[in-house]
Amino acid sequence: MYLTVPGPKGSKKTILNDVSLSFESGSLTALMGPSGAGKTSLLSVLSQNCNPAHLSGQVLVNESPSPAGLKRISALVPQDDVLLSSLTPRESLSFMARLRLNCSSAERDAKISSVLSSLSLTEHQHTLIGNVEKRGLSGGQRKRVSIALELLINPSILFLDEPTSGLDSKMAEDVTQILQELAHDQHRTVICTIHQPSYRIFSSFDSLVLLSKGRVVYANEVAQTQAYFSSPAVNRPPPSYENPCDFYMRILQEGDGGHGDAESGGGFDFASAWSASDLNARNLVPTSGRWAPGEIELVNRKSYAVNRFSQFAILFHRFVIDYMKDKSKFLGGAGLKITVGVMVGVVWLDQARPDADIGLYTQDSIFPTQGALFVCLFSAVMDTLFPTVMVMPTTKSLLKREYKNGVYSLPPYFYAQLLSNVCFQTVNSVLMGTPIYLLVGLNTSGWRMPIFLASLAVMSSIGAALGLFIGSLVENTQQAQQIVMPTLVPLELFSGYIIPYNKIPDYFLFLYNISFFAYALSLLEINQFSGAEFSECSPPAPGDTCPPAACFQTGEQLLASMNVYEDDVGRDVLALAVTFSLLSFLGYYAMRYVVGGWDGGCFGGFMGGALGGARDAAGWLCGWERKKGGEEEDEERAGKEGGGRMTYVF
Numbered sequence: 001m002y003l004t005v006p007g008p009k010g011s012k013k014t015i016l017n018d019v020s021l022s023f024e025s026g027s028l029t030a031l032m033g034p035s036g037a038g039k040t041s042l043l044s045v046l047s048q049n050c051n052p053a054h055l056s057g058q059v060l061v062n063e064s065p066s067p068a069g070l071k072r073i074s075a076l077v078p079q080d081d082v083l084l085s086s087l088t089p090r091e092s093l094s095f096m097a098r099l100r101l102n103c104s105s106a107e108r109d110a111k112i113s114s115v116l117s118s119l120s121l122t123e124h125q126h127t128l129i130g131n132v133e134k135r136g137l138s139g140g141q142r143k144r145v146s147i148a149l150e151l152l153i154n155p156s157i158l159f160l161d162e163p164t165s166g167l168d169s170k171m172a173e174d175v176t177q178i179l180q181e182l183a184h185d186q187h188r189t190v191i192c193t194i195h196q197p198s199y200r201i202f203s204s205f206d207s208l209v210l211l212s213k214g215r216v217v218y219a220n221e222v223a224q225t226q227a228y229f230s231s232p233a234v235n236r237p238p239p240s241y242e243n244p245c246d247f248y249m250r251i252l253q254e255g256d257g258g259h260g261d262a263e264s265g266g267g268f269d270f271a272s273a274w275s276a277s278d279l280n281a282r283n284l285v286p287t288s289g290r291w292a293p294g295e296i297e298l299v300n301r302k303s304y305a306v307n308r309f310s311q312f313a314i315l316f317h318r319f320v321i322d323y324m325k326d327k328s329k330f331l332g333g334a335g336l337k338i339t340v341g342v343m344v345g346v347v348w349l350d351q352a353r354p355d356a357d358i359g360l361y362t363q364d365s366i367f368p369t370q371g372a373l374f375v376c377l378f379s380a381v382m383d384t385l386f387p388t389v390m391v392m393p394t395t396k397s398l399l400k401r402e403y404k405n406g407v408y409s410l411p412p413y414f415y416a417q418l419l420s421n422v423c424f425q426t427v428n429s430v431l432m433g434t435p436i437y438l439l440v441g442l443n444t445s446g447w448r449m450p451i452f453l454a455s456l457a458v459m460s461s462i463g464a465a466l467g468l469f470i471g472s473l474v475e476n477t478q479q480a481q482q483i484v485m486p487t488l489v490p491l492e493l494f495s496g497y498i499i500p501y502n503k504i505p506d507y508f509l510f511l512y513n514i515s516f517f518a519y520a521l522s523l524l525e526i527n528q529f530s531g532a533e534f535s536e537c538s539p540p541a542p543g544d545t546c547p548p549a550a551c552f553q554t555g556e557q558l559l560a561s562m563n564v565y566e567d568d569v570g571r572d573v574l575a576l577a578v579t580f581s582l583l584s585f586l587g588y589y590a591m592r593y594v595v596g597g598w599d600g601g602c603f604g605g606f607m608g609g610a611l612g613g614a615r616d617a618a619g620w621l622c623g624w625e626r627k628k629g630g631e632e633e634d635e636e637r638a639g640k641e642g643g644g645r646m647t648y649v650f
């Protein structure tokens with residue numbers, strides 16, 4: 001099997017070169033090699049997480065080709081523990097069980113308890129998982145939670161990327177022992193990449209695959225390694241004073257140059273030596289004889305455990321719990337909104353109220369009123385946009401892990417995240433908008449205040465959709481800032497408030513026409529000023545040479561001067577709805593790009609996936625049962641996997 005990726009200037013880079021391996025069920029295998037040897041790439045090939053267009057060769061499971069359902073019977077534990085820090089291990093497992101197990105809640109609880117117990121997590125099940133800022137579980141415990149989440153579905157094959165990295169030697173040994181028990185006692189096939197294990201950990205593996213520069217240089221039982229490297233063909237016996245793993249890594253790194261003495265790998269072609277060796281029979285990791293072929297049943301899993309609406313409900317619940325359990329985020333956010341609302345209200349205190357003596361609005365109240373309305377709109381968008389973008393790096397990693405492990409489909413996840421953001425930010429907008437409305441003295445007649453709050457909620461929703469779109473495409477907050485400000489500033493500038501409509505040059509009018517701030521401001525201005533009556537204008541003071549300011553008798557005159565008319569309400573509502581829908585679809589496509597990784601670069605890939613994304617989202621909303629390549633195809637084929645010895649052959 002070869003894995004070749006496009007390189008610079010149309011060249012090709014071979015990452016895995018003539019790799020041919022097999023793995024036994026019920027065994028624990030280590031993938032080792034110097035940095036850049038291709039371990040992670042091999043793991044992604046095995047777990048079907050690489051682009052098939054870059055692969056040549058075959059992957060067989062149970063000696064059958066094209067194991068498209070492999071994802072349903074396997075699980076990949078990534079190197080980084082991507083977990084929701086605000087939950088406890090039991091809560092995390094509980095949400096995962098609801099998503100992945102189609103059984104009664106009593107059965108789910110029993111399964112969760114058994115998994116927690118098998119990973120020695122029972123006594124920590126109610127401890128907060130935590131993160132760097134908020135201490136909770138230790139690194140080793142977090143790693144075990146990561147593994148536990150995948151064990152819920154009883155996978156036949158477990159892939160782990162560096163499960164011991166960042167752990168102290170005792171924790172690393174504990175984790176390896178758990179993996180050994182999973183392989184030996186529960187007859188799972190466990191394959192993991194590992195860096196510089198201690199001799200004790202190294203010896204607990206059954207098999208070893210050593211890679212160097214994308215080629216196999218050893219693949220057999222761990223117990224045979226020393227004999228092979230000491231054999232006359234290789235003649236590099238590990239010295240007694242050095243950890244054999246460190247020695248193998250060192251000589252492999254030196255393999256390309258040097259002097260070729262027995263203490264180094266200099267000038268020696270390990271891959272060719274392995275190809276020519278007696279140990280290298282074509283099925284390289286041999287049957288140990290410990291477990292008879294056919295002993296293990298591969299689990300049949302035809303589709304997602306629960307339907308897409310249940311996925312949506314469970315994920316929505318998880319987003320809500322995650323948000324609300326972080327009391328500082330939840331209460332702090334709400335407190336901040338109220339404080340900002342009161343502060344803004346105090347700054348513009350009573351500015352929009354009619355003159356108490358004459359019962360009419362004054363000409364002086366117009367500009368501050370517009371200012372307060374604009375600040376509310378601006379804040380509704382920005383206060384939703386930034387928090388959404390900020391959490392995307394964490395949520396993206398979690399999404400990638402869970403989606404790639406076949407936990408749920410994308411549309412329920414996207415809508416659950418969008419809707420939860422919209423709900424929370426709507427509450428926040430109301431908390432901020434209410435004191436502003438009342439303190440500034442905005443028009444409270446009829447439905448005007450609910451319309452004002454609803455407009456803020458719509459702007460919050462637009463901010464959430466835009467945040468999901470931008471957050472999906474960028475790698476970090478710095479990149480997000482580089483995109484957000486240049487995108488939003490022109491839309492704010494040409495919203496009709498900062499630069500009045502009649503002062504906008506013709507060539508910038510298109511910005512006014514696409515600015516969602518302009519449509520929302522138009523709505524709020526109609527809401528505030530329609531039907532208003534203004535006091536007479538004061539005559540210019542003697543000697544005042546300034547041109548007289550515009551003077552309005554009615555709200556309609558004022559609105560007309562800003563190119564706003566009462567008839568525009570329908571247009572404004574439609575424009576905001578279209579903006580929200582468009583940004584939601586773009587956000588969905590962007591998220592699909594993140595998990596799908598289409599070829600053609602970020603933008604090309606993103607646009608390439610747009611059509612499929614639209615079909616997915618529309619299909620889900622309309623309840624179509626779509627069949628396509630990819631995940632659903634996986635589901636179909638997963639059901640066809642038989643039981644028996646699991647073998648990969650490339």
Ligand SMILES: Nc1ncnc2c1ncn2[C@@H]1O[C@H](COP(=O)(O)OP(=O)(O)OP(=O)(O)O)[C@@H](O)[C@H]1O
Binds near residue numbers: 034038039042
């Ligand atoms: N998509 C890609 N495009 C170009 N090069 C790639 C790609 N994926 C991997 N590589 C290259 O392939 C080689 C193997 O990468 P891989 O991540 O599999 O190595 P590794 O053995 O896991 O390394 P490490 O131990 O440092 O994580 C590296 O040289 C890497 O730069």
